[in-house]
Amino acid sequence: MGIIKPDIKFKRELGRLSGSQLNQCMQCGNCSAVCSLAPAERPFPGKEMVWSGWGLKEKLIGNVDIWLCHQCGDCSSYCPRDVKPADVISAIRHQTYLHYARPRFLGKLVSSPAWLPVAIAIPVVVIMAILSLAGTFKIPEGPVDYSAFFPHGLLNSTFSAITLFFYLLASFGIVRFWKDMKRLTPPGEAGMKKFPIARVLGEILSHSNFSGCGSQQLRKIAHMSLFFGFGLLILVTLYAIWATITHNYPLPFTNPFKIAGNVASLMIYSGLGIMVFQRLMNRSVFGKSSYSDWLLLAAIGLLTLSGTLVELARFGNWSVAYHLYFFHLVAVWFVIMYLPFTKMGHIFYRTTALLYARSIGRK
Amino acid sequence: MVLIERLNYLGGNVSRFNNYFPKLCPPACGLEINYSRIRSNPRISYHTGASVESICGSDGDFRVKISVEPRLINNNCTSCGLCAEVCPEERPQKLGRKAGEKAAYINNGLAFPMKYCIDPLVCKREACGKCLEVCDYDAIQLNASPAEVELQVGKIIVATGWILYDAARIENYRYQEEPDVVTNLEFERMLAACTREKTKLTRPSDGKTPRRIAFVQCAGSRDVNHLPYCSAVCCSTSLKHALTLESEYPDIHAEIFYIDMRLSGRNEKLLKQAEGKERIALTKGKVGRIVQGEGEANLVLEVEDISKGFRREDAFDMVVLAMGLTPNHVAAGLKVNKYGFYLPEQRAGIIPAASCKRPMDVSSAVKDATACALKAMQR
């Protein structure tokens, strides 16, 4: 490596995001030693901690290893200097979303509380625009019928279009990410394997990397609930969209998809519950949870909650039903549209990183 | 000068050490010179088995109550050893203790005072009394009870030294579960026993000769979860152990895992010597965990070799924990710093000396004690 130019801004940003006194690291390597996911060659997170201490952004962004970390917190609990490497790694991941985010401002938007009003304003404005476009600005009388107020067809198509657009932008980031990984962690002598998709998929579905971490089985359960709950909800939503196009909407409450949706909501609630509880109780392991952590948890929570309420409102003919639905749509925006720019972006980045790691034979 | 010692022999921890760093020379050499001065200087008296009960009075006029645990053998003892020969009770096996040591015992051939004593926890007293029959010198008093002694002194030097941090509290090193994970103090005594009895080092679990021994530095020290300070002596100690093994055991490989090698001044020499040795490896990296492995070398260390950037899971036969030092206290209500060590400044007339003030090596302890003796002479 050539000239090292320490980047104190980046270093401080990592410190701020992670709430870690990362300069206290004495480079003892204990974190890499206790990490059950660290590979033998150039293990993490020790080296990342050294680089963080010098603010070596170019080594940290596009680093494949930070995605192999599943943030079990073992390294943090055993760190003799209480530097919380797990949180620092997580902060680097966060910086990664920002780095690859296009348009850049979207990344900024969701990473600091100051921008929150704007982040909320955007979906509100867009939805209002759609509503005014459809001209259904008046809350209908009678039993709750969402389609009377919300132009489902228009909504679905705009939302899908925007989502696709955002994801397309994100995919450019992913491509750059892939290149950076390749540059920073070039494949060894053995070269690259063909995409080991099946293996990575297996890892993701089985959550096997979670069981590696010593700290908590609960976390695995929580993430699994969220993961499968969320997946199920997506399926249900896709079905619902298809349903609105092809036949009658809304679905009756007895529709299996409707039931699945409710089961998924329950899974998400329990997953979220565990996560929130752990974050509050186990500060030593999780460190100071950052804004982006809470934003994500809140968004998913509100999304699911508003979904449930929307359903109940229809059932109970509440007068606030349409407001709830509006709120629900904003929440959808937060989770789905902003996905590549928030912590949810890990769905893309981690999957990509795992693919890369496994293809170069990194554990 | 009245010397109050809690144990039955003078010399403290180092009297059971195998050698000192950096010269790798036996502590008994310097101790013997000091013992001989105590022997022939009528101005010095001492009490063994004695602990301070209370201190009253003030500078220039202290009254110190001490309770003296009986050795069960009095000063008549000639150290003939007959009592130990006939004694049927054995002291429990402990690392560094002579196998089958009797209830009547003496520390070693250079112990001071050169008198036997009886382990009160093991001795069956009158129910046995075998030693009473053989002792020709009326030295054995099996029913002796603790004595209270009151001393009048002008100044008090507190030199209570150190004790190890409790190794069991570092659960990831499995000290309690694994017999072959030992503290550096235990290891030191094991080596001393080998020198004393001319035996070979064996590992506690199965009595086999270890082939690979790992030294885990900063065990408890420099760790916010345990002791935040550095214990200052353990790097030199482990190097000393490794060099001792290197010169005496052609089959043993030693590897030291450290964060920083902290050797001040000429102790650096230890590092220079160790670096050239084939059977000593020095690896930068703090040991994360010790887990149970398979087969004979069953202690698997998880550690990153930082310099090589390589995470190892490596099996050893034996692990020595370079434990941190903590202060040993005396019942005197002295002022302590945030780590529990005695502050240099106490109420007038009480002078803490050496390693109860901060972790330090023998040489520093001797020099500080010398300085404190001068302070005690001042009015």
Add this chain to the structure above:
Amino acid sequence: MMSAEKKHMALAICTGCDIGNCIDADKLTDAVREAFDGISCISHKSLCSEAGLEELRKFTREKGVDRLGVAACSPRVKTAEFSMDGIYVDRINLREQLAWVMEPGEEDTQMCAEDQTRMVLAKLDTIKENTPYLPEQVYSDVLVVGGGIAGVSAALEGAAAGYRVHLVEKSDRLGGYAGRIYKTPYNEIDLSARTSEVMSHPGVEVHLETSIESISGEPGNFFVAIRNSDSATLKVGSVVTATGWKPYDPDKLSALGYASPRVKTLEEFEQSVQVEQPPDRVLFVLCAGSRDENHLSYCSSYCCGAALKQALYIREKNPGAEVYIVYRDIRTAGFQEEFYKLVQADDAIFMTKGVIKSVSDLGNEVEVVVGESLLDEQITLVADLVVLATGMVPNTTSDLKLQYRLGEGLPELEYEFSDSHFICFPYETRRTGVYAAGTVRAPMDMEMSQEDGAGAMMKAIQCIECVKRGEAVHPRAGDMSYPELYMERCTDCKRCTEECPFGSYDETDKGTPLPNPARCRRCGICVGSCPERIISFSDFSINSVSAMIKAVHVPDEFKEKPRVLVFVCENDAYPALDAAGVHRLRYSPFVRIIPVRCLGSVNKVWISDALSHGYDGILQIGCKPGDDYQCHFIHGSELTEQRGENLQETLETMMLEPERIQTRFVEITDHHEIQEIINDYVEELELIGPNPFKDM
């Protein structure tokens, strides 16, 4: 010179502790009576018991005994019990070195007991009354050289203990190096308070801008010629030298770029930071010149802390600055670890382990290539200023201007440090009454220097008090005998002056030795060195040992009972032999043991005496020589080795096998080895065969 006074010798035999079972005490008494006319004997089954001692006291009183041999246990035990007012007592170690190590009831064991007893009694017969060396005048003032932190501490502590102190400082102010530094963030030492205290202390006379012209004399009577505006002579009892250190010569660090104006040393930076703002990027190179075989092999101990401290200065003076620290190990031992963390709390201080590969001045900035770093295998850092943490070199002690024949300073040992046995006896130097304190004797930080000054002062005071009582200081503290020279026979060969490890002897212009007994540590090396055999102690002389040698009955060569004379150093080898006894390790009964003050005190004449007396071999057992295991008298063991070579020649001229004389070095814990040494040697000797001089 045999004593002419009337004396009465006696022998007390203890038959306790296996001795009685091992030998026949009556036979021993008979043998002794035969050898020593008019000797009184007593035996008791437990001589050290109250009853035994009572009987012994009565016996000595009644018989008017003034020299008593106690044939019992080792002199290392029951010392107080067998000390008797007005009687010279010597011990015959029939327990640890006979009953516990030899076959009981055997003829050879009995012969050994008889010989050993006769030896000690023969010695008692020769020794003179001891008159301790008591100079007419003993000065109690202490000279402290150097007004740095250690010197100031020594002066204050000594004065507080009631001793007058002369504090001599070369420069015009006290405080030394520590007085010139900007801040001491991690030491709670208020140096300026200490220096003003010492300036106004009635018990301390401060001599600023003063140099030492010469120091002559001996402990208790040192005459110190000083010069400032005019000259004066101070009379002091002892000296503490605390002349401090200097930075390692940075000109030798050209590999680290010292020639560049953008590269400074710690010291230079400490000064410049007080007057100018540091630049934006400063890089510290730790261990500059230390821990390096080509420069200073040791760790200078202070520089890690000092560099961390300076990093804080930079940040304080230039909040926009970045500091890079390249270290090998961060050595903030003990509570200093807290300071390390404190410095790390500032995230503009960047640290990495690494090895400096090159430092190059690019004209406007400095490029530093670092290898083996944790950031990458090789990295390049760019800075505006590089600070080299140069090491600590002890100042020369020759400024003391000691008017000693063996040189003006303290003899230096490994790494040019002057302390001789730094682990157990950290203040001892090789000049009695002169104690080194602070960084002049080893690298240390301010807190330790302060403690060190106090400790050295204690030793200085102790020395004065010992001289007043006519006693030796370490390691034979309390010994009241001292070497006396029968000058009429001196040939001015200068052996004694050269070989005395402590520089006791000066010389006249003609080269005649001038003893200074208060400098003497009573090692007896001069006794061993003198070819004219004119140096002796009251209880340790050519005659006394010769008498011991001759007191042994040597059987003729056909009895197959070889006799081996063993000279054993009292410091380590003797206790090791005792420990062999405690462990009941058997060795040959053919040995006859003579304890000596130091192996270096063995005179060649004893060897030839022994050979002509018919001993088959001579074994000398002493302390391990060398830097890592110093003989308590510094080079007694080495001298024995050197002299051994000459001895081999003597043997050859006598047509004797050189293997008959052997020297072995042991540690005090080598009781097993000492058993082997003796047994192996006796075995080897049996192969060589008897000494042909036996019947001559």
